[in-house]
Amino acid sequence: MAYVLQSQKKIRQFFIEIGELSYFGMRYFKEALKPPWEFRELLRQCYHMGNRSLVLVGVTGFIIGLVLTLQTRPTLQEFGAVSWMPNMVGISIVREIGPVITALICAGRIASGIGAELGSMRVTEQIDAMEVSGTNPFKYLVVTRITATMLMLPLLVIFGDMIALFGSALVENLKGDVSFQLYFNTVFDALEFGDLIPATIKSFFFGFTIGLVGCYKGYYSKKGTAGVGIAANTAVVTASLLLFVVDFIAVFVSGIFFEL
Amino acid sequence: MEKQDYISEQIDSLDQREPVIEIRDLHKSFGDNHVLNGFSMTLYKGENLVVMGKSGSGKSVMVKCLVGLIQPDSGFLSVMGKEIKTLDRKTLDALRSDIGFLFQGSALYDSMTVRENLEFPMRRHKEKLGNIRDTTPMVLEALENVGLAHTVDLMPSELSGGMKRRVALARTLILKPKIILYDEPTSGLDPITSKEIIQLMGRVQKKYGTSSLIITHDVDCARVISERMVLLVEGKNYVEGSYTELSKSTDPRVEAFFKK
Numbered sequence: 373m374a375y376v377l378q379s380q381k382k383i384r385q386f387f388i389e390i391g392e393l394s395y396f397g398m399r400y401f402k403e404a405l406k407p408p409w410e411f412r413e414l415l416r417q418c419y420h421m422g423n424r425s426l427v428l429v430g431v432t433g434f435i436i437g438l439v440l441t442l443q444t445r446p447t448l449q450e451f452g453a454v455s456w457m458p459n460m461v462g463i464s465i466v467r468e469i470g471p472v473i474t475a476l477i478c479a480g481r482i483a484s485g486i487g488a489e490l491g492s493m494r495v496t497e498q499i500d501a502m503e504v505s506g507t508n509p510f511k512y513l514v515v516t517r518i519t520a521t522m523l524m525l526p527l528l529v530i531f532g533d534m535i536a537l538f539g540s541a542l543v544e545n546l547k548g549d550v551s552f553q554l555y556f557n558t559v560f561d562a563l564e565f566g567d568l569i570p571a572t573i574k575s576f577f578f579g580f581t582i583g584l585v586g587c588y589k590g591y592y593s594k595k596g597t598a599g600v601g602i603a604a605n606t607a608v609v610t611a612s613l614l615l616f617v618v619d620f621i622a623v624f625v626s627g628i629f630f631e632l
Numbered sequence: 633m634e635k636q637d638y639i640s641e642q643i644d645s646l647d648q649r650e651p652v653i654e655i656r657d658l659h660k661s662f663g664d665n666h667v668l669n670g671f672s673m674t675l676y677k678g679e680n681l682v683v684m685g686k687s688g689s690g691k692s693v694m695v696k697c698l699v700g701l702i703q704p705d706s707g708f709l710s711v712m713g714k715e716i717k718t719l720d721r722k723t724l725d726a727l728r729s730d731i732g733f734l735f736q737g738s739a740l741y742d743s744m745t746v747r748e749n750l751e752f753p754m755r756r757h758k759e760k761l762g763n764i765r766d767t768t769p770m771v772l773e774a775l776e777n778v779g780l781a782h783t784v785d786l787m788p789s790e791l792s793g794g795m796k797r798r799v800a801l802a803r804t805l806i807l808k809p810k811i812i813l814y815d816e817p818t819s820g821l822d823p824i825t826s827k828e829i830i831q832l833m834g835r836v837q838k839k840y841g842t843s844s845l846i847i848t849h850d851v852d853c854a855r856v857i858s859e860r861m862v863l864l865v866e867g868k869n870y871v872e873g874s875y876t877e878l879s880k881s882t883d884p885r886v887e888a889f890f891k892k
């Protein structure tokens with residue numbers, strides 16, 4: 373009986389959280405469209421989120437490209453289809469692997485960072501101090517961070533994709549004696565707008581999800597300093613899970629508009 | 633004139649002074665926890681009023697209700713003749729520029745330097761300051777008032793607890809507020825630093841002629857700074873009077889505050 377009651381409580385809490393998160397998202401759009409806009413803080417956040425994630429995204433992309441090519445090569449060789457490697461790697465990276473891996477890395481780095489930063493600001497009354505000084509903290513802290521993640525994630529995905537393709541081309545160049553020019557020509561011949569556009573649009577939504585969850589968890593952080601850790605941790609877990617849900621919806625919707 | 637006679641004279645003349653803060657029958661609950669149960673008080677122009685109470689007695693909640701950070705369940709709250717509940721965001725923000733708030737933990741913005749911390753409220757209230765372009769003289773003047781002009785380019789993490797509190801006071805003073813709300817100004821500080829902060833509060837009051845509402849449970853702070861005191865017990869104002877009057881009280885609840 374106790375187990376049933378506990379489960380009921382958890383389910384109810386889950387739906388309450390979804391409701392609050394949705395309300396938080398709607399408030400973002402309401403506040404984002406209303407002046408004054410905090411351009412200075414937005415630029416600062418873009419720099420923090422974009423520039424400081426470049427190395428991590430680049431290194432991960434490079435390794436993904438290398439590993440994917442190394443792991444797939446023997447199988448393609450078996451079927452005499454090694455010349456299809458650039459097409460296969462190009463399409464899989466641009467359509468799915470690049471956006472999802474980059475978004476997951478950013479969920480770990482950005483969502484946890486936002487969750488911890490806003491959580492600590494909440495606990496140390498910095499958000500209250502902002503409000504008392506006549507600043508709308510939601511606009512200054514939340515709107516700028518969500519917008520920055522939305523703007524930066526597609527750029528990071530494109531950057532990560534390029535590095536991953538370079539990693540793959542390097543393996544092909546060393547193992548298969550394929551020139552970089554031939555490799556990239558084949559990749560770009562294989563890619564269509566139907567591959568690029570949905571992936572880029574999807575990245576905007578990934579960015580929105582990461583920013584939204586990070587800000588929500590941090591902004592409503594409770595339980596003192598322990599709450600800061602909880603906010604950072606749950607921000608990563610929730611954002612990562614939601615990314616897969618968003619990905620599934622994006623693949624489903626883009627399947628309607630673009631023939632996959 | 634004896635100090636006691638002077639204080640009694642001051643209290644007699646209070647009724648003729650202009651009230652700047654009026655609280656009547658304030659109620660606030662968090663779930664089943666009734667924090668404020670009909671608290672009432674008046675702060676007069678130029679007065680130093682100390683509100684004392686045990687931890688968790690609702691002092692901070694009361695002061696946060698005054699600046700609109702917490703919405704009370706019921707009661708009348710008026711600051712400089714304006715009823716807080718009826719104000720829209722813009723009017724409330726304008727009113728907040730006349731109220732300085734010194735937070736318990738200083739609440740300096742971690743990601744900004746001391747200069748940026750002081751400039752932050754100035755950017756929000758440009759009209760009040762006459763659209764000044766160069767903020768440096770004002771920032772330095774505010775820091776000189778608290779004896780910390782040399783810290784202008786330091787980060788809050790590089791300051792000691794006492795220095796943080798003084799910088800926070802400088803930030804509070806930068807907009808030349810008419811009322812200053814002090815939330816536990818000496819908590820967490822050593823006795824010497826506490827004494828310095830108390831003296832600083834006195835100097836600020838004399839220099840700017842502000843009205844001060846001081847929330848504390850520090851008897852020494854109350855003794856030095858208060859013209860009048862209100863004791864908050866179980867969410868209500870239990871007793872009111874000068875420090876001398878209350879310190880001589882034989883009521884066990886009042887005595888408990890003054891026992892060393």
